[in-house]
Amino acid sequence: MIGINTFASITIGSSEISMKIFEISSKRNIKQLDNVRYPCELGMETYSKGRLSHEIVNNVCDTLVDFTKIMKEYDVKDYIAVATSAVREASNCLLVLDRIKLVTGLTVSIVSNSQQRFLCYNAIALKQNEFNNFVGKGALVLDIGAGSIQLSVYESSTLRSTQNIKLGFLRIKELLQNSANYISDYSNVLKELIDSNLNTYSELYLKAWDVNNIIVISDNSYELNKIISDKTGNVVSVKEFNKLYNLLAGLSVNQVSTKLQISSAYASLAQPVAMIINKLIDITGATNLWFPGVNVNDGIVVEYISRKGKSVFEHDFENDALAAARQLAKKYCCDEKHSNNVESNALAIFDGLSKLHGLNKRDRLLLQIAIILHNSGKFINMNDVSVHSHHIIIRNEIIGISHHEREIIADIIDSNYNLGANTPDAIRIAKLSAIFKLADVLDKSHLQKIKNIQVSYKDGIIMLLFKCDKDITLEKIFFDIQAEYFSVVYGIVPGIKQIHI
Amino acid sequence: MAADKINLKNPIYYTNRELSWLDFNYRILHEAKDKANPLFERLKFLSITASNLDEFFMIRVASLKDMYNANYTKKDFAGMTVSDQLTGINIKTHELVKNQYSTYNRVFKPKLGELGLKIIDHYEDLNEEQSRFVDTYFENEVYPVLTPMAVDSSRPFPLIRNKTLNICALLGDKKKKDRYDFATVQIPAVLNRIVPIPSESEQTTTVILLEQIIEKNINKLFLNYEVICAFPYRIMRNADLSIEEDEASDLLIEIKKQLKKRQWGEVIRLEIENKTDKRLIKILKEELNVKEEDIFNINGPLDLTFLMKVYSLDGFDSYKDKKYTPRTPKRYVNDESVFDQIKDHDILLHHPYDSFSPVVDFIRQAAKDPNVLAIKQTLYRVSSNSPIIASLAEAAENGKQVSVLVELKARFDEENNINWAIKLEKAGCHVIYGLLGLKTHSKITLVVRKEEDGIRRYVHLGTGNYNDSTAKLYTDLGLMTCDNKIGEDATAVFNMLSGYSEPLNWNKLSLAPLWLRKKFLYLINREKEFAMNGKPAHIIAKMNSLCDADIIKALYEASCAGVKIELIVRGICCLKVGIKNVSENITVKSITGKFLEHSRIFYFNNGGNEEVYMASADWMPRNLDKRVEILFPVENEELKDEVMGILDILLKDSLRSHYMNENGEYVKHATNAKGAIDCQEYFCKLATKNSKKRENENDTKLFEPMKSIQIKQ
Structure with a gap:
């Protein structure tokens, strides 16, 4: 039995508690053994009352106790359990987690929206052949959550944009339900709400790209599949979808429930979800819908394996993150030539000093993104740029980058912002920030005078060498200032050496 | 087509189910009168x-x-x-x-x-x-x-x-x-x-x-x-x-x-x-x-x-008839690991000709096997003093995860069922007492075992209850397999029975009350399509009762399109045969014998890609709408041939069969014809012959003289 492990991933979602059991072989083949789902309307409570009641928490605990029994049925060695927005946004979140720990022995961690989205994207890696095929032809990934939807555009296999819109199915339901008494034409109001949001989105993010396919992912994938298509199968043509859409449009919730053989809780979501998809088909002109049928639990196992130093992907999600960052930079009119120059110099320093800083690949990515966005604050005001950049980064989602990581990125740019804070990340941020600042001043003039630097680190001396016959006095002045900061972090004062051609 | 003009829902094309049941009792009375x-x-x-x-x-x-x-x-x-x-x-x-x-x-x-x-x-x-x-x-x-x-x-x-x-x-x-x-x-x-x-x-x-x-x-x-x-x-x-x-x-x-x-x-x-x-x-x-x-x-x-x-x-x-002792099934060896055998090949069980002991062994061995992690089973009617119950309790005591769905609504057996359900609970089994509003009639057992190459699931699916006493009296079929797809479905079945959401899709199994009716109608209509396209189309179905209006109508439509339909229905049959432009291509026979005909088998020609299914369900509204039932395919070619062979003998039988005529009456055909078959007798002899043959084979193997010596060159 060497090399084969069973692993459980558990998600406490907004409308269901679910668990998947996987078998992971030493060759990192992943085989799903079980998929257990228990409908539980946590989201309804959190979104309407702000907290989770005692009853529903008991219900969650009972279900999780049963889950632990199922884990024994497969001799599960390891698990990761996460809770999404319904628990995260509940005012008694920490108490709930504590209660779960006491009753079930399970440690549940909270995931942020972007982490959750990223897990879903991770999950697609399990179906990467199809994924690569679809995104190659231009695709819009629609991730339907309870609170919001996430829309990401891929073109030529590269992520072009990603945007979160607060149009989650439970949120819509809640929003309109509260005023249900005033609404005589529910579906029309619903349509206006969806149209207004998505029209704006289309103007801003969608226009430039050619989208042929819409990839739909959601935690309620089973019900979703039924809403999209009356056939089993993962690919649905728009024609087939329209047929079902028109059919569903005239039905009451109860009728939908009977027709699709799904519970009425899910049936009430059918109309908003179908309407969103319909609108997206409208504005993109897509011809096919693909429905990978994966959820957060699949993402967790992929993450679990990559955490163990193995990769399941062929698709480069880091590239997606970079592409998303560059897209943002464009939106905020960053000086691209400057950024590129700083980026390449900083990476040269990072790579040249790997023995000195001991940081990893992920840190390199964060540094890169920080540099791409470091000037975005100028969009707001030419003064205090780094403060504004910090805000912009915190307020924008970058696919594949967790909320926490975004905070790190922002702090790299504006290291004063958090200086002295005794966080475990403080040293990491300081190290990256020092490299960034050094590289930044090498293009103080924004004229890209210094390119292709070579970094030598020998006998405790750091020297940056480059060929250049321009005057670099300005850069030198600022370099000396930043070199001091660098030496505070690393204990070595770096020098530069200009080689005239 | 003539069928378009004819209203196939016309009451004159249907027999009342109660009167049809009384006819069935008459057929048994006929057996009582039969001097043979x-x-x-x-x-x-x-x-x-x-x-x-x-x-x-x-x-x-x-x-x-x-x-x-x-x-x-x-x-x-x-x-x-x-x-x-x-x-x-x-x-x-x-x-x-x-x-x-x-x-x-x-x-x-x-x-x-x-x-x-x-x-x-x-x-x-x-x-x-x-x-x-x-x-x-x-x-x-x-x-x-x-x-x-x-x-x-x-x-x-x-x-x-x-x-x-x-x-x-x-x-x-x-x-x-x-x-x-x-x-x-x-x-x-x-x-x-x-x-x-x-x-x-x-x-x-x-x-x-x-x-x-x-x-x-x-x-x-x-x-x-x-x-x-x-x-x-x-x-x-x-x-x-x-x-x-x-x-x-x-x-x-x-x-x-x-x-x-x-x-x-x-x-x-x-x-x-x-x-x-x-x-x-x-x-x-x-x-x-x-x-x-x-x-x-x-x-x-x-x-x-x-x-x-x-x-x-x-x-x-x-x-009296000579008492028949059930034999060891083909492809099964007593006293060897059931798991090894199933891993090597699927096993078909034809009770009561084949002994029920492989099923009992399956659970008994699972209870003791250190690699077994979990056992899950649905129980409907169980014999008092059932060895299966004892094994399940033992498994729980051995630290395995044991889940049992006990159907308390099983007619007349409530008290018996409650008693041993409590016994199981005390032993540490997870007992589910049926589902609200649904009877769980499916017969399925799942054993999860951890093996060198990962988790493997062993499944037994049957047409009859897990009852070692009735297994000697009822004719039933069972399948033991570790087919991965069926294993996944079996897990999903038990998840559903435990109150979790239904799976995204099913690989091989079809379940009532949600999907089975659709599946049957689909299979019948598919034959109709073949017939309409001029291809051979053939349905053989064996069950206990046929009284579902939708299914009967679909069969009439198929018959009109030219599908050959042979039905072997022991009890109630509300379908009528031989009506012009309605059911000319349908025949119905009923087999009554010393064993109660209980197996449900369904054959569809499928344009030459023959499909064979077995199920816990009859074609009755209660089976299709109000019960948890399972239809499962027999896909292994060898076993499929064997099941088709069984159907063939059942159709050829004339000594045990009553045939429905155009007037809805059941008549026996002349029984003195040469080579007339009594299907139950035939299966008894076949099973005996097979098991004797194997015994002999084993004997010769013991003392097999080496007739030549191969010399390595």
Whole structure:
């Protein structure tokens, strides 16, 4: 039995508690053994009352106790359990987690929206052949959550944009339900709400790209599949979808429930979800819908394996993150030539000093993104740029980058912002920030005078060498200032050496 | 197409299910009459007709009476109202009963007499010695357990219990000549109904019926009275809430109200001996509130199920079928790891020809195997003292995860089921007591085992219950496999039964109540499409009952399109055959034998890519809509051939088969034809031959001389 492990991933979602059991072989083949789902309307409570009641928490605990029994049925060695927005946004979140720990022995961690989205994207890696095929032809990934939807555009296999819109199915339901008494034409109001949001989105993010396919992912994938298509199968043509859409449009919730053989809780979501998809088909002109049928639990196992130093992907999600960052930079009119120059110099320093800083690949990515966005604050005001950049980064989602990581990125740019804070990340941020600042001043003039630097680190001396016959006095002045900061972090004062051609 | 013009829902194309059921009981009666069967087997058949009829009244007639009382006016698909049906049943049942007793009186009694078995059903026939014996027996054994009850102004009419045999008596007051009272006494169920008594000669056996012993001594029960006369009687009550799942559910509430109104169940049948005193009949009729047409005058002993006990009497083996011992199935070796065997190849079990022990072994080995992590099983009707229950309990004690779904709603078995369910719970099993509103009728077992190359799931799927006793009497099929796809589905089945959401999709299994009806209709329509495109199209289906209107209509449509449809339906069949432009291509046969035909097999030609399925479900609304049932494919080519071979023999059988004709009657074909097959006999012989052959093979293997030596070059 060497090399084969069973692993459980558990998600406490907004409308269901679910668990998947996987078998992971030493060759990192992943085989799903079980998929257990228990409908539980946590989201309804959190979104309407702000907290989770005692009853529903008991219900969650009972279900999780049963889950632990199922884990024994497969001799599960390891698990990761996460809770999404319904628990995260509940005012008694920490108490709930504590209660779960006491009753079930399970440690549940909270995931942020972007982490959750990223897990879903991770999950697609399990179906990467199809994924690569679809995104190659231009695709819009629609991730339907309870609170919001996430829309990401891929073109030529590269992520072009990603945007979160607060149009989650439970949120819509809640929003309109509260005023249900005033609404005589529910579906029309619903349509206006969806149209207004998505029209704006289309103007801003969608226009430039050619989208042929819409990839739909959601935690309620089973019900979703039924809403999209009356056939089993993962690919649905728009024609087939329209047929079902028109059919569903005239039905009451109860009728939908009977027709699709799904519970009425899910049936009430059918109309908003179908309407969103319909609108997206409208504005993109897509011809096919693909429905990978994966959820957060699949993402967790992929993450679990990559955490163990193995990769399941062929698709480069880091590239997606970079592409998303560059897209943002464009939106905020960053000086691209400057950024590129700083980026390449900083990476040269990072790579040249790997023995000195001991940081990893992920840190390199964060540094890169920080540099791409470091000037975005100028969009707001030419003064205090780094403060504004910090805000912009915190307020924008970058696919594949967790909320926490975004905070790190922002702090790299504006290291004063958090200086002295005794966080475990403080040293990491300081190290990256020092490299960034050094590289930044090498293009103080924004004229890209210094390119292709070579970094030598020998006998405790750091020297940056480059060929250049321009005057670099300005850069030198600022370099000396930043070199001091660098030496505070690393204990070595770096020098530069200009080689005239 | 002609079918377009014809309304296939026309009631004239359908048979009422109750009347069709009575036809089935007639077929068993026919077996009782059939001289080709050994005499004692015929007794058994007659006894079965009696117990069947009891159950039919308790479940079906009771249900109809409830509907009648609730003024239910809808007609069934054969166009009959409830009262039409009750009338029809009444007429047909009276005929049937008459037939039962003429068989008993005119055939069995003299024949048994010839063999030296005398059944005394009138104590007047006893000789002196026997008389003395009987009186002593009464005083020592019977008297202590009797509770006689007299009725007068101070003592109201007692509650007469459902299905019990009683004696009523007319008591005269010794002082006032013209007055009389009513008294009744229940024949104790704890005593054997047939009591052996001394015979006139040593070569003969004599037995007397218990009620005759009591009748003879009845005056000893009412010492202060003069017993004018005494006669046995028996009632059938609409006692429990026996609304069948097939009936309209909106009715249920109405009927529940009705039930509350009355103290105890309405009497729906009263059986009395045909010479019973008129005064007694009048009292019974009034006190029990029975309608005239529900009184059955019986010409002979009441409750013929005692014949089953006669069957068990020693010394008449030459008049019984030879007892068949189930054999070790093909592709299965006793005393070897079941898991290794299943891993090597799928195993098909054909009970009762094949022994049930592989299934028992499967669970027993799983309970002990250190690599087994979990066992999950659905249990419907289990034998008392079931080895399966013991193994499940042991598995839980060995630290395995054991989940058992116990169906408490299994008819008549509630008490038995509850007892061992509690036993399992105590042992640490996770017990689920059925699903709300659904009966779990599927038969599935899943064993999860951790092996070197990962988790492997072993599954047993069957058409019959996990009951080692009935597995010797019912014909059923089972499949043991570790096919990954089926394993995944099995896991999903148990997840659903545990209350989790249904899976995204099914690989191989089709489940009722959500998907099975659609699947069957799809399969039938697919054959229709083939036929319409001029390709060969063929359906063979074997089941217990066929009474689902949608399925019948689909079969009619398929028949019209030219699909050849051969149905083997043991019991109720509401479909009619041979109707022009409706069902010309459909044949129906019913097999009745010493084993109860219980397997459900479905064959579809599928344009040459033949598909074979087995299921726990019949084509009845209750199976398709109100129960959890499983249809599973047989995909292994070798096993598929074998199942098709079984179907072939069942179709070829003529000795055990009744064929439905255009008039809806069932007839047997001439049975003296050369090479005529008795399918059950055939399968017995086949299984015996196969197992002997293997024994011989094993023998030769033991002492196999080496005839040549291969020399390495």
